[in-house]
Amino acid sequence: MFKATVYVTVKQNVLDPQGVAVQGALHSMGFNEVGKVRIGKYMELEVDATNRAEAEERVRQMCEKLLANTVVEDYRFELEG
Amino acid sequence: MFKATVYVTVKQNVLDPQGVAVQGALHSMGFNEVGKVRIGKYMELEVDATNRAEAEERVRQMCEKLLANTVVEDYRFELEG
Numbered sequence: 001m002f003k004a005t006v007y008v009t010v011k012q013n014v015l016d017p018q019g020v021a022v023q024g025a026l027h028s029m030g031f032n033e034v035g036k037v038r039i040g041k042y043m044e045l046e047v048d049a050t051n052r053a054e055a056e057e058r059v060r061q062m063c064e065k066l067l068a069n070t071v072v073e074d075y076r077f078e079l080e081g
Numbered sequence: 082m083f084k085a086t087v088y089v090t091v092k093q094n095v096l097d098p099q100g101v102a103v104q105g106a107l108h109s110m111g112f113n114e115v116g117k118v119r120i121g122k123y124m125e126l127e128v129d130a131t132n133r134a135e136a137e138e139r140v141r142q143m144c145e146k147l148l149a150n151t152v153v154e155d156y157r158f159e160l161e162g
Binding site: 001007008009019022025026029031033034035036037038039040041042043044045046047048049058061062065066067 | 082088089090100103106107110112114115116117118119120121122123124125126127128129130139142143146147148
């Protein structure tokens with residue numbers, strides 16, 4: 001059993017409206033020292049696989065097919081166990 | 082200028098319906114090896130502060146007041162720079 005930690009972020013050149021909204025909210029609360037904010041997703045998955053290479057390949061497929069929208073998002077993941 | 086990376090996750094004993102939905106979607110796509118899925122948020126913030134301790138304290142306040150709902154969510158963050 002492997003534990004995969006997946007990070008999905010909006011690509012650098014794509015507008016992140018959620019980040020802009022959070023930045024605005026922080027400013028209006030007095031946190032004026034905050035510059036750029038980018039928001040992404042963080043996922044922890046338990047994956048059953050016979051070896052690390054297989055787990056890696058399967059998690060990559062999950063990211064490509066469901067977890068990330070690769071047109072506007074980047075992903076990276078770490079495997080443990 | 083510091084870069085703060087904030088991770089917000091649903092507490093262990095709180096139901097994560099988004100994780101359950103993603104798990105179901107992965108199963109229906111043939112990824113039956115996937116066990117528990119937990120979904121959280123990942124944020125990158127640029128923070129202007131004179132020193133690390135100040136940056137840390139300000140980011141902690143942002144998490145407590147806006148970025149995490151501490152009733153049902155945990156947060157942790159890393160500072161760089």
